[in-house]
Amino acid sequence: MDIKDIIKPENLVYQKTPLMTDKTLSYCPGCGHGTAHRIVMEVIEEMGIQSETIGVAPVGCSVLAYDFMNVDMVGASHGRAPAVATGIKRCWPEKFVYTYQGDGDLAAIGTAETIHAANRGENITIIFINNGIYGMTGGQMAPTTLEGMKTSTSPYGRDLKSMGNPLKMTELLAQLPGTCYVSRQSVHSPRNVRRAKKAIRAAFESQKANKGLSLVEIVSNCNSGWKMEPVASNEWMVEHMFPFYPLGDLKVDGKLVNNQ
Amino acid sequence: MAKMKGAIVVDIEKCKGCEVCRVACPNDVIAIAQEVNHKGYHYAYQEHQENCVGCANCAVVCPDGVITVYKVKLSD
Secondary structure, three states, X not given: OXXXXXXXXXXXXXXXXXXXXXXXXXXXXXXXHHHHHHHHHHHHHHHOOHHHEEEEEOOOHHHHHHHHEOOEEEEOOOOOHHHHHHHHHHHOOOOEEEEEEEHHHXXXXXXXXXXXXXXXXXXXXXXXXXXXXXXXXXXXXXXXXXXXXXXXXXXXXXXXXXXXXXXXXXXXXXXXXOEEEEEEEEOOOHHHHHHHHHHHHHHHHHHHOOOOEXXXXXXXXXXXXXXXXXXXXXXXXXXXXXXXXXXXXXXXXXXXXXXX | OOEEEXXXXXXXXXXXXXXXXXXXXXXXXXXXXXXXOOOOOEEEEEOOHHHOOOOOHHHHHOOOOOEEXXXXXXXX
């Protein structure tokens, strides 16, 4: 069968969602941000809520998310996305509001905003990209950096005695009564992308049902910051990140799930 | 048994050659070109189209969403 007979509109099985703009993504080759953007947009497309959704872009690599996501977006100050989202959601309770934040934004400068938004049980969705590093500014150590991990500000590896312990934000937030759905996923393989999409769908569905804050952490690579090739960084992530940040649902319908 | 036959179209100018699709492909359909695109990246292309079953794994993991997948069912 000739390839021209296959490439026809009626045989189409997968294409980029129209909710992603045609702009070339500003991310490094192989970065998980692009995949995460796309699956968030696919979920919004499937739910048919494009005109009802307001996203809040953070500071970090994804600061330009509003260029790529074809929904209404607001830019927040560094770490303050959950606070901005709280305001939007309280003014328009019928809209879907989500924030898209990295670990330097959510787990460092925005810890207070995040924890308090979760504790108040704000009815928003947080997409949290965790790559254990400040990717945009040149690979500095973040609160989520693993023990012994080399970054530009911890060139001999993170020393727990002087630099503290890596912060498991998602576990912390799952403990709060205000959160409804908390999950940790990744986007490095087709299976994980499909699972992450289901988790994001569940997060938006719980927002629809007014159940409280929903959070999906996506453990992602930062091949530029980690100084690796994209495929090697994904392998490194599976080997080193997942034992410390295990994937799976942590809280479903307001009840903690025992993964261990 | 019905057989699936697939084909992919890569938006070469937007591809950044990260090779994530090549690793995700179960049938080794995708290879990275020797040539570069306008931005200087070695782009992904369909080397062994005859092996493609249209599973869309490559398109699902592509960070830049540059792959479109087509599939037909062949009845024997």
